[in-house]
Amino acid sequence: MRSGTRAVRWGVPVAAVAVVAGVVAAGPVIAAVQGEPSLPRRTAAELLADAAEKWQSGRLPQMSGTIVETASLGLPALPAAGGATSPLGLLSGSHQAKVWYGGPDRLRLMVPDEMNESDLVVNGDQVWWWDSAANTATRVKGAPDGAGRPDAVPYAKTVTPAQAAEEALRAAGTDTEIAISEDATVAGRAAYQVVLTPKEAGSLVKEVRLAIDGETLVPLRVQLYAKGTAEPAFEVGFDSVTFTPPAAENFAFTPPPGAKVEETTAPSIARGPHGKDGKDGMDGVDGHDGAAPRVVGDGWDRVVVVSLPKGFEGDLAGAADRAKGARDGDGVASLANGMVKVATPVSGEWGSGRLIRTKLVTALLTDDGRMFAGAVTPEVLYAAAAAK
Numbered sequence: 498m499r500s501g502t503r504a505v506r507w508g509v510p511v512a513a514v515a516v517v518a519g520v521v522a523a524g525p526v527i528a529a530v531q532g533e534p535s536l537p538r539r540t541a542a543e544l545l546a547d548a549a550e551k552w553q554s555g556r557l558p559q560m561s562g563t564i565v566e567t568a569s570l571g572l573p574a575l576p577a578a579g580g581a582t583s584p585l586g587l588l589s590g591s592h593q594a595k596v597w598y599g600g601p602d603r604l605r606l607m608v609p610d611e612m613n614e615s616d617l618v619v620n621g622d623q624v625w626w627w628d629s630a631a632n633t634a635t636r637v638k639g640a641p642d643g644a645g646r647p648d649a650v651p652y653a654k655t656v657t658p659a660q661a662a663e664e665a666l667r668a669a670g671t672d673t674e675i676a677i678s679e680d681a682t683v684a685g686r687a688a689y690q691v692v693l694t695p696k697e698a699g700s701l702v703k704e705v706r707l708a709i710d711g712e713t714l715v716p717l718r719v720q721l722y723a724k725g726t727a728e729p730a731f732e733v734g735f736d737s738v739t740f741t742p743p744a745a746e747n748f749a750f751t752p753p754p755g756a757k758v759e760e761t762t763a764p765s766i767a768r769g770p771h772g773k774d775g776k777d778g779m780d781g782v783d784g785h786d787g788a789a790p791r792v793v794g795d796g797w798d799r800v801v802v803v804s805l806p807k808g809f810e811g812d813l814a815g816a817a818d819r820a821k822g823a824r825d826g827d828g829v830a831s832l833a834n835g836m837v838k839v840a841t842p843v844s845g846e847w848g849s850g851r852l853i854r855t856k857l858v859t860a861l862l863t864d865d866g867r868m869f870a871g872a873v874t875p876e877v878l879y880a881a882a883a884a885k
Contacts, residue, residue, distance in 0.1 A: 535680060535687075536680050536687055536688075536689060536711040537711075539677065539689065540677065541675045541676055541677050541691060544677065544689055544691065544709065545691070547714065548709065548714045551714050557598070557600075557601075558713050558715070558740045559598060559599050559600060559740070559741065559742040559743065560596075560597075560598050560715075560738060560739060560740045560741070560743075561595075561596065561597045561598070561738070561739055561741075561743045561747070562595075562596055562684065562735045562736075562737050562738030562739060563593060563594070563595050563596075563735065563736045563737045563738075564593065564594045564595075564596060564657060564658065564733065564734070564735055564736070565591055565592070565593050565733070565734065565735075565736045566591065566592045566593075566594075566656055566731075566732070566733040567591045567592075567729070567731070567732045567733075568730070568731050568732075569728065569729070569730055569731075569856075570730055570731070570855035570856050570857050570858060592608075593608075593609060593736075594606060594607065594608045594657075595607045595608075595609075596657075597743040597747040597748070598743070599742060599743050599745075599747070599748060602619065602620070602621050602622075603619060603620055603621070603743075603748045604617070604618075604619040604748075605617065605618045605619070605743075605747050605748055610630070613628075613629045613630040614627075614629050615627065615628050615629070615630075616750070618748060618750040619748070620748040620749065620750065623636075623750070624636070624637035625637070625750045625752075627750065627752075631757070632753075632755065632756050632757060633756065633757045633758075633759060634750075634752035634753075634756050634757070634758050634759070635758075635759045635760070635761050636758070636759070636760050636761075637760075637761060637762070638760055638761065638762055656733050657733070658708075658715075658716040658717055658718055658719050658733055658734050658735065659715070659716045661716075661719035661721075661733050662707050662709075662716040662719050665693055665705040665707060665719060665721075666693075666707075668693075668695075668796050668797050668799065669693050669796075670795075670796050672695060672696040672697050672796055672797065673693050673694065673695055673696065673796075673797070674692075674693070674694040674696065675691065675692070675693055675694075676691075676692050676694075677689060677690065677691060677692070678690040678691075678692045678706065680711070681708050681718075683708045683710075683717040683718045683734055683735060684717060684718075684734070684735040684736060684737050684738045685737070685738075686710055686711070686712070686717060686738065687710075687711040687712075688708040688709055688710050688711055688717050688718070689708070689709045689711055690706055690707065690708055690709075691706070691707040691709060692704055692705070692706055692707075693705040693706075693707070695796075695797040697796060697797045697798050698874075699797075699798045699873050699874050699876065699877040700797035700798060700872060700873060700874075701723050701724055701856070701857055701858070701859070701872045701873060701874065702721060702722070702723065702724070702797055702857070702872050703722040703723055703724040703725070703726070704722050705719065705720065705721050705722070706718075706719070706720040706722070707719055708720075708734065712740075713740055715740075717734055717735050717738065718732065718733070718734025718735065719732070719733055719734065720732045720734075721857060721872075723856040723857040723872075725856075726856055730855075730856045730857040731857060790802065790803045793869075793881045793884070794877075794881070797872070797873075798871070798873055798877055799871055799873075800869050800870065800871040800873060800877060800878060800881045801869070801870050801871060802867060802868070802869055802881065803867070803868045803870075804866060804867060804868075805862065805866045805867060805868055839853060840852055840853040840860075840862065841853070841854075843861070843875070845879055845883075846883060847863075847879050847880075847882040847883035848863055848864060848865060848882065849863070849864050850862050850863035850864050850882075852875055852878075854875070857872050858870060858871070858872055859871065859872075859873055859874065859875055859877075859878055860878075861875070861878040861879070861882060863882055867882070869881050869882055
């Protein structure tokens with residue numbers, strides 16, 4: 498999945514759907530296989546085209562619900578998980594978010610984390626970020642018109658079913674088989690299931706199942722299956738959802754008595770909820786040379802390349818010890834620290850480093866200070882590392 502800031506999107510990603518619909522339409526017509534519940538028959542091409550048309554119109558239904566994300570990647574025990582919203586915390590277990598959407602200028606997302614919670618509240622021209630752990634309410638100044646639009650509100654470290662569907666559809670192309678499977682029931686609602694099966698040998702993904710609401714065509718659930726497994730390695734979906742207008746009080750926010758009140762600008766909150774410096778728990782993402790993360794390859798073989806914080810290059814083990822003090826056990830430094838302790842030393846024509854493997858994700862830390870990661874085999878990472 499994409500790292501860093503995420504934009505909350507409820508609708509089917511129109512551009513990605515249009516591409517995939519074109520691919521499906523170019524091939525044989527795939528008949529829908531109906532199960533229980535029974536929905537009107539659609540081919541894959543018809544379903545994706547209908548979704549694209551509906552969401553191009555901008556008719557987003559008002560709604561509220563609870564999203565549950567579950568990861569079972571087969572990771573070794575990693576230290577300093579850093580809570581439900583940290584990069585390490587999201588790699589295992591189940592996490593929850595509650596959402597309310599009342600229109601282009603009314604949105605709330607709440608993420609509980611143990612005894613605390615974080616809230617993003619958009620109510621007209623009032624935009625607030627509430628962090629109960631820090632007892633801080635941050636008012637966002639200069640938020641653009643329509644800040645509550647599903648494609649406009651940034652929210653770090655939260656994955657919605659629509660975002661996961663977007664990533665899967667973006668990866669799909671000519672090297673993907675696309676079919677309609679049996680209908681499913683998700684959060685009590687009848688849904689179509691689109692099944693994406695990668696053909697690329699270097700991908701660890703066996704298939705991706707997208708459950709799309711039969712009435713609204715909103716993505717309700719995304720399941721990623723790794724090769725050789727019968728259960729999803731990653732799943733995000735609605736545990737409950739209601740397509741009715743949320744009560745107005747859900748969008749009202751007043752800083753609690755005694756809370757610290759701050760102000761920031763829209764660009765800062767777009768990078769993360771931690772205040773004026775715009776830090777979002779991804780310290781070191783820009784790396785020691787200031788380079789932003791980049792993507793190598795396309796489709797299912799995509800690899801994300803990140804420059805590690807200063808001090809890692811040439812001395813991974815020693816740098817991991819020095820990274821123990823990373824803020825809140827969070828960020829690239831802490832993630833690399835945890836990975837180094839469970840990774841296997843590897844080397845090749847590309848150089849040397851350490852490798853960590855899970856059911857769905859493989860990551861490579863190189864001695865020259867880079868991290869390569871993707872839902873791919875080690876060989877794909879080695880090739881990316883060799884192409885400096």
